[in-house]
Amino acid sequence: MLKTSHKILITGGAGFIGSEFIRQSVAKGLSISVIDKLSYAGDLERLKDVRNKIQFYKTDICHKSQLEQIFKKEKPETIIHFAAETHVDRSIHDANPFIQTNIIGTQNLIDLSREYKVKKFFHISTDEVYGDSKKGQFFEDSPIKPNNPYSATKAAAEFLIKAAIRTYQFPAIIIRPSNNYGPWQYPEKFIPVILMKALKNNKIPVYGKGAQIREWLYVGDCARAVDTIVNKGKIAETYNIGSYFERKNLDTAKTILRLIGKPFSLIEFVPDRPGHDFRYSVNCDKLLKLGWRPKIDFDAGIDQTISWAIKHLAWMNKKLK
Numbered sequence: 006m007l008k009t010s011h012k013i014l015i016t017g018g019a020g021f022i023g024s025e026f027i028r029q030s031v032a033k034g035l036s037i038s039v040i041d042k043l044s045y046a047g048d049l050e051r052l053k054d055v056r057n058k059i060q061f062y063k064t065d066i067c068h069k070s071q072l073e074q075i076f077k078k079e080k081p082e083t084i085i086h087f088a089a090e091t092h093v094d095r096s097i098h099d100a101n102p103f104i105q106t107n108i109i110g111t112q113n114l115i116d117l118s119r120e121y122k123v124k125k126f127f128h129i130s131t132d133e134v135y136g137d138s139k140k141g142q143f144f145e146d147s148p149i150k151p152n153n154p155y156s157a158t159k160a161a162a163e164f165l166i167k168a169a170i171r172t173y174q175f176p177a178i179i180i181r182p183s184n185n186y187g188p189w190q191y192p193e194k195f196i197p198v199i200l201m202k203a204l205k206n207n208k209i210p211v212y213g214k215g216a217q218i219r220e221w222l223y224v225g226d227c228a229r230a231v232d233t234i235v236n237k238g239k240i241a242e243t244y245n246i247g248s249y250f251e252r253k254n255l256d257t258a259k260t261i262l263r264l265i266g267k268p269f270s271l272i273e274f275v276p277d278r279p280g281h282d283f284r285y286s287v288n289c290d291k292l293l294k295l296g297w298r299p300k301i302d303f304d305a306g307i308d309q310t311i312s313w314a315i316k317h318l319a320w321m322n323k324k325l326k
């Protein structure tokens with residue numbers, strides 16, 4: 006287990022998953038520094054309950070010299086790299102910020118981690134690097150075949166990490182979570198979009214016929230899984246994080262509408278996303294062997310997400326402007 010004196014640096018900690026990981030880690034008394042450029046997707050509001058217990062640096066991982074000052078000062082022993090441009094639709098519109106942050110930013114972190122002798126580097130990737138599959142599951146050694154600019158940049162970052170592991174014995178572990186949902190998710194992603202539109206009685210856009218399948222993972226479970234890998238994962242290995250809970254997008258939209266008492270007639274089918282991946286499904290037996298289990302099933306997770314959103318409508322509405 007990581008000791009409370011261990012120096013952990015987290016990138017992208019003001020984002021959806023990174024902030025959940027930080028809230029859990031601070032509750033355990035861990036010593037955390039955070040780097041986040043506070044892009045449109047980052048918000049310190051997510052860290053308000055732990056703000057005085059962490060060291061926060063508003064820095065862009067693409068600015069190597071600024072990043073180096075933080076390495077010099079903090080001398081991190083472990084890095085957990087969540088920072089990324091994350092929205093597929095935005096990457097289809099303009100891939101450049103994704104290339105900068107997800108590829109160049111990651112290489113900057115590799116270079117500085119080597120120079121400052123970081124002991125372990127955890128790279129948060131995504132199940133989207135596998136591409137899609139109509140049946141079966143993706144294992145950690147399945148081929149990588151990304152289909153959109155976002156997942157292509159995440160795959161490129163993974164290749165840089167793998168190259169560093171092989172070339173320099175860089176002490177890294179790659180982590181590939183499936184689709185997360187839960188409190189504090191930016192309302193451009195599928196579940197909070199549906200929720201916010203439905204609460205306002207607006208039409209709910211569902212791509213194509215809503216037949217695409219996603220494997221839904223509650224953000225609290227994802228953060229606990231990352232923590233398990235941080236404590237028990239083996240260097241140079243890759244770990245999937247999934248829930249084994251797959252659902253068609255149309256059924257997810259209907260579940261949310263049912264739970265908040267809104268009619269299915271709000272659903273509006275819109276032209277499919279170009280190159281839209283049909284289905285993701287990861288095998289996470291390797292992670293289960295480390296002792297992690299998801300705790301929140303989909304119904305409970307959606308229930309908690311809805312209750313949270315209703316209490317935080319002002320925050321959600323601010324993001325929609």
Ligand SMILES: NC(=O)c1ccc[n+]([C@@H]2O[C@H](COP(=O)([O-])OP(=O)(O)OC[C@H]3O[C@@H](n4cnc5c(N)ncnc54)[C@H](O)[C@@H]3O)[C@@H](O)[C@H]2O)c1
Pocket residue numbers: 016017018019020021022023040041042043044045046047048064065066067086087088089090091092106110129130131132159181182183184185186191
């Ligand atoms: N959300 C999901 O369903 C999901 C699934 C699988 C993998 N992932 C991966 O998990 C990680 C976290 O995802 P998330 O949903 O929390 O993302 P998010 O978009 O909510 O947060 C990303 C954070 O990174 C910060 N950031 C962006 N560019 C930066 C830069 N150049 N320098 C410093 N900080 C920068 C943003 O300000 C933001 O706080 C990402 O690497 C993502 O690819 C997410």
